[in-house]
Amino acid sequence: MTHPLLSRVPAFAILAAVAACSDLRPKPVAPQAVTSLPEILENSPAQDWRTPDPGDTLYMDLPSGRVVIELAPLYAPRHADNIRALVREGYFDGLAIERVQDNFVTQWGDADGKRAIGSASRTLASEFTRPLDGDLGAFTPLGSGDVYAPLVGFTAGFPVARDTRTKSTWLLHCYGMVGAGRDNDVNSGNGAELYAVIGHAPRQIDRNAALVGRVLQGMELLSSLPRGTGALGFYEKPEQRIPIVRMRVAADVPAAERTTIEVLRTDSPTFRAVIEQRRNRRDAWYKVPAGAVDVCNVPIPVRAIH
């Protein structure tokens, strides 16, 4: 046996419509037409993909490369505005990644508390949830249950929960999501300290912090950093920190220097096929398709455009 490996070669999928599912338990699924995830993506029509708005896209340039983040102004408009303002006044340039806590978050900002904020706001009213009203755009239900919320799915490229009882919706702390740190006061965050989830989804933070976006590219630059050995995973010595060369809004970057990528629309037929493919893996390696999928186990595909 030369390579007994845990195969992650793309599997076969059921191309079936997603049905909202009130029973959270897995159930058997009858095999139908199947195809692999790369095939799903390769055969997708152009209109199922979108170019992220350069005004909502951030580049964080590290010595190791570029992290591309898409903001979520639909869910955190005040934070999105303030983070753009902070980025544009050069707030993050020369600051650093100061905290990497294993199976939790990588966090960056002003570790020494010496950087002055210019025109951006120092505090913001919290944006932990938003009203479930008409201007949210399409919601694609996951079609499987959830431990933390009554209903989960995807809106505008992000994993979200909905609660029709409280008429509210919120972003979810899945791997790669970016949030704004705060002190104990719910209104103390301003986007000047940001974190990205690098471990098992800490869903207990949902509705307790403002999620502001998602890492589209360069996640491995944040997840593979040495873990901090101080309390909460902070680096104990300033020289251990990873410097932020600069952060920019993509719209402010000359076209030739932009990272050209597309994101699969979460309200597209192709994305619904991706969900089904992840709910029931049917390639030769898998013997027992799960029949259910965790909302944080559905990838939201990103592709490079050349």
Add this chain to the structure above:
Amino acid sequence: MTHPLLSRVPAFAILAAVAACSDLRPKPVAPQAVTSLPEILENSPAQDWRTPDPGDTLYMDLPSGRVVIELAPLYAPRHADNIRALVREGYFDGLAIERVQDNFVTQWGDADGKRAIGSASRTLASEFTRPLDGDLGAFTPLGSGDVYAPLVGFTAGFPVARDTRTKSTWLLHCYGMVGAGRDNDVNSGNGAELYAVIGHAPRQIDRNAALVGRVLQGMELLSSLPRGTGALGFYEKPEQRIPIVRMRVAADVPAAERTTIEVLRTDSPTFRAVIEQRRNRRDAWYKVPAGAVDVCNVPIPVRAIH
């Protein structure tokens, strides 16, 4: 604001008995006596902790330090026996970590397929589930729902699922769990290729691979490695691999060289308090306790003994 951070300072917990919960939706919990996680652990009686059996404990020594793994012979007895045999014949010594796939697994073994297996078995009958019979020891139910299984909780220090309909039980692919790679044939694994989960729990693999144990210490040495850029996260160049200095069974190591740790018993009152603390975070930072917890978000505490 000097340190607007995402607090992970331990919270307050409800010291209540865990009740099996058939409704998977979060529900309000009335505050009762509360305490923090460090307080729960500090005030725990000695009998709530156990020393892992040195015969079931593996040390994987890397240039960066030691990874301590506890085998799960209750769930994968054939794999545990074979891995001990492989370790004792020096099979892993000088082999390497060959694959690090972001948000998935770190895998080690014989990347070049040149290492001969001596007295250990080359193939094993699969151990993906085991019968739900009498000799399993205590089961501590999580008391919250699960997306992938009808009932989840903890047995003998590991996260597990139970299905009374099929009368079976199995280990769960939570962060830090260790499994045996295999080819497409379900009986092709032998423990000579091992992987550890380094991202969001890939629960779709449950019942599709033999989980063999859990990383008790040194997880950060596996999770912070550079991601491989080849297919499936394999390192493309041999020089990128991380060498395994040696693997040993703790029982074969002189007492003075052993890593002395204790693990909280998952059938103890203290562990039930930990579950409740994680289900409803009540320190000053958290404003909305979740009322539910994912089985993979409950830490199984390990402490150093000096």
